[in-house]
Amino acid sequence: MDVTFTPEEEAFRKEVQSFLAENLPKLGKTSRREFETKEDFLGWHRILAKKGWVAPHWPTQYGGTGWNVTQRYIYNEESARAEAPALLPFGLSMVGPVIFTYGNEEQKKKFLPRILSGEDWWCQGYSEPGAGSDLASLKTRAVREGDHYIVNGQKTWTTLAQYADWIFCLVRTNPDVKQQEGITFLLSDMKTPGITVKPIIVLDGAHEVNEVFFDNVKVPVENRVGEENKGWTYAKFLLVNERSGIAGVARSKKAIERLKEIARAETTDGKPLIATDEFSRKIAETEVELSALEYTELRTLAQESKGQMAGPESSILKIKGTEIQQRLTELVVEAVGYYAYPYDRFFGENEYVPGPDYAEAAAGNYFNMRKASIYGGSNEIQRGIIAKAVLGL
Amino acid sequence: MDFSFTEEQTLLRNSVQKYLADNYTFEHFKKISRTEPGWSQKDWKQFAELGLMAAPLPEAYGGLGGGPVDVMVVMEEFGKALVVEPYVSTVVVGGGFFNHGGSDAQKEEWLNKIAAGETVIAFAFAEPQGRFNFADLKTTAKKDGSGYTISGSKAVVLGAPWADALIVTARTAGGQRDAKGVSVFVVDKKAKGITTRDYPTVDGLHASEIAFENTPATLIGTADDGLKLIEQVTDEAIAAHASEAVGAMRVLVNATVEYSKTRKQFGVPIGKFQVLQHRMVDMFMNTEQSASITYMVTLKLGEGEVERKKAASAAKVQIGKAGRFVGQQAVQIHGGMGMTDELNVGHYFKRLTMLDTLYGNVDHHLKRYAELG
Structure with missing residues (x-):
């Protein structure tokens, strides 16, 4: 040790x-x-x-x-x-590893260099209006016709799809078997006729996610990763990868430093906010939780370095990591007091937003971060995974 | 022991409910809060027609002679509809300052106008360095002939873009944080020396940053002795906003329960999952506890100073914690939908978040409560 x-x-x-x-x-x-x-x-x-x-x-x-x-x-x-x-994780951490693990040589040659260079912007076609936590119930249908699949359906919560060149999708190729056994992993060029992107505005006013509609979209069979109807295996591989990156320990450490700076600058009754018991304890509590999470992550990494794949324990990283991220944004809102009120997106890029710089977007970040316990498999789903796969309940 | 409402109060609730159901939909809220001027004068006039402004004010000055319970009734309904019009700052804060601190002439002049819906008042008290301490003031007022002039600046004055009068706190004596030496003034928004910067807030309201330079002002109450008056009036405002928060929480609990009955995952409505059932029970209990404490503070506003302050701080603590829990969990259980601007859920969550900050957050009021013994 x-x-x-x-x-x-x-x-x-x-x-x-x-x-x-x-x-x-x-x-x-x-x-x-x-x-x-x-x-x-x-x-x-x-x-x-x-x-x-x-x-x-x-x-x-x-x-x-x-x-x-x-x-x-x-x-x-x-x-x-x-x-x-x-x-952005969609190419580098999501579809990239799926392609180099399960893709064929041509796919690796075609896509991997363009992910590295940033030439291709990828987005994720997983969730659907009726398939969120229950991802395997997805309905977007792909029917084989010669050298193509014809895709019809709708994806949602597709992050930054408005910029995307490519989308990786889970589609249903066999509706007559157990849900998980009829799913295929397809890659589609976003310029293909029949794909429409519609913005969804979220709580802080950002256009961050989208609905993506597929109307008789022709996807060449060569864009299928791995085997037909084996997509669920690749999807799960990707989700576990997504979860391990999600802990965000290093970024939360930075966020705690930031929070301390804010709490030093803000005053209450003439003294810095950080000098009050109630606020300094809140920071300390969060920092302690983060220390534990850091070592949990290190233990996972050590295992990985011995060649063991991240297992269901990665759910711990997702749950605790996002809870800490959310808590930190909450504490920033508390710290800045009344200057959490101004709606930052109302102001132009070069305009001065009322209040100190660090207060700008305090509320927006807090509202936006509520997504973290929902995406990548909600924290309820993650607890379910631990209960089932780790505790055997 | 009786928690029932009088016939007048029930009629009041019914008429507010009906008006809001017919006119103040979620779409209406989004439309008015996002287009200039950010509020609806038409609705404001209708609120006055319905007697909402007059309801809590004394009969001698154009009011209907009700009190805090009437405000509680109105505000719960306003909270359910995300009303943006500056009712509390005008009627409860403005009305409160004149009613408790104003001279007979001031009462005559202002309360009649407030009751008739003919004036909009905003309360300019916050300063960046002062956080939630009303006495921490850099804004000063000095005597000038028969009146005063004010210099300094105020942060995040809610409702100020629409106001024609401002209630302004300023230091007339003593050091920057002394309890003694705080005074309260009324200022004409069009008076000289005022510069404002208006902007929307994250929860669909509007506010201004306001600077005063030798701006003429009229004293309300006794010079140097304004802090007691400020605390009394803001405790009343806290009770009003507590009721608003309860209204918002009730909508969220109902919306979440309904959603969980219709949203299916894994072949069943998600409301069948015990982990979510218990979560929703906790949301419900938080809301009921908040409603209870809102009754408590509303009924204790007329009691002695310590009793009143403790009740107001207790309400802020309960409402702040409950609002956060209920808001966050409503978003969580709605999943991605809860994150959207399109659905009403997120807007209640945002309003509840900001209501925790207004007049001091949970930490501030826990401390205030503890210090009151």
């Missing part, structure tokens, strides 16, 4: 730090209101792709960095500490 870093690992940390210090300022954008266009989201991705660091978790033959678990941990921690923009 050892959690100290070797001199080599410390040297690696220095390398990451200096890369971040040199390259992050090139982005020139920080506030939430400034992340609006496709290029805003892709800027950091492109810088990392150039450096070869955009997909540390991929096997080296497909463009991974070949870092060990500790190096990846250091890299994530430093990126979060430097407040590097989060990369």
Whole structure:
């Protein structure tokens, strides 16, 4: 048992730090209101792709960095500490690993380099209006006609589909068997005739998710990943991957630092808010929970480094990680007092929002973060997984 | 022991309910809160016609002689409909300051106007450094002939874009946080030296940042001794907003229970899952406890200062915690739908969130309650 870093690992940390210090300022954008266009989201991705660091978790033959678990941990921690923009997971963490694990050689050649470079923007066609927590009940139908599947149906909560070049979808290819056994994993070009994207505005006013409609959409059979009717296996593989990234320990650490800065700047009865028992205890409580989660994650990573796949325990990371993220946004709202009121999206990009900078979007982030206990398998579903798969109940 | 309403109060509730059901739909709320000027003068006039402004005010000044219970009735219905019009700041806060602190001439002038719906009043008290402490004031007022002039600035003045009068707290003596030396003024919104910056709030209201530079102002009550008056009036406002929160929570509980009966996953309505049943029971209990404490504070507003303050702080604590739980869980159980702007659920959650902040959050009132012994 050892959690100290070797001199080599410390040297690696220095390398990451200096890369971040040199390259992050090139982005020139920080506030939430400034992340609006496709290029805003892709800027950091492109810088990392150039450096070869955009997909540390991929096997080296497909463009991974070949870092060990500790190096990846250091890299994530430093990126979060430097407040590097989060990369979109849909290509890098979701469909990418599915393709290099289950796809054929042609698919790997066609798609993986374009995910790495940022050329293709992917979105996720999983949920449907009638299939949320019960994902396997999905109804979007794909019928084989010669070299194509004809797809009809509707996906929803599709994050940033308005920018997407490609969508990976779970579709029903056999309605006559057990739900899980009639699902296929298909990749569709978003420009294919018959695909329509309709925006959904969420609580904080953001256009973050969409409905995606399929009306007689022709998808070539070569865009099927793996075997027909075996899509559920790939879907579950992807969901477990999605969950392990979801803990967000490094980012929550940064968020706690931010919260402390806010609590130092805010005053109550002439003294800093952080000097009050009630608020400092709340910060401390959250920090303690996060410390435990960090070590839970490290234990999972250590297992992974021995070649064991993340199991149902990754649900712990999802539940606790999102609860902490939500709690932190809640505490920011408490900390900023009345300046949680102004609706930040009313103001133009260069306009001054009333109140201190750190209060801007406090309420918006809090409202928006409520999604975290819903997406990626709701926290109720995750508890169900632990109950069933871990405790055997 | 009797918690029933008088015939007048029941009639009042029925008429508010009917008006809102016919005119103040969720679509109406979204439309008016998102287009200039952000509120509906037509609805405001109708509220006055229905006697809602007059209901709690004294008969001698154009009121109907009711009291806090009438406000409670109105506000619960307003909470259910997400009403944005500045009823509390005008009738409860504005009316309260003049009623409890105003001279006979001020009562005559202002209460009659308020009761008739002819004025809109906003309460400018918050300052960035002061957080929830009403006495922490950098805004100052100094004597100028027979009146005063005010200089300083106020943050997040709810309803100010529509107001024609502002109630402003300012320091007339003492150090920045002294209890003594706080005074309350009424200021004409069009008076000289006022600059405002108007904006919408996250919960569908509108507010302003306001700066005063030697702005003429008229004192309400006794100079330097305004803090007691401020606490009394804001405790009354707390009771009113508590009732608003209860209205919002009731809508969320009903909407969530209904949704859980119709939304099917895994072949059954999600309301069949015990984990969600218990969650909804907790939402329901939180709402009932909040309704109870709203009765308590409403009935104790007329009691001694300590009793009243404790009741108001107790209500803020209960409502703040319950509002958060009920709001968050309503969104959670609605799943993705709860996250959308299209569905009403998220809007109640947002209103409840901001009601926790207004006049001090849970932490502030727990401390205030404890310090009262």
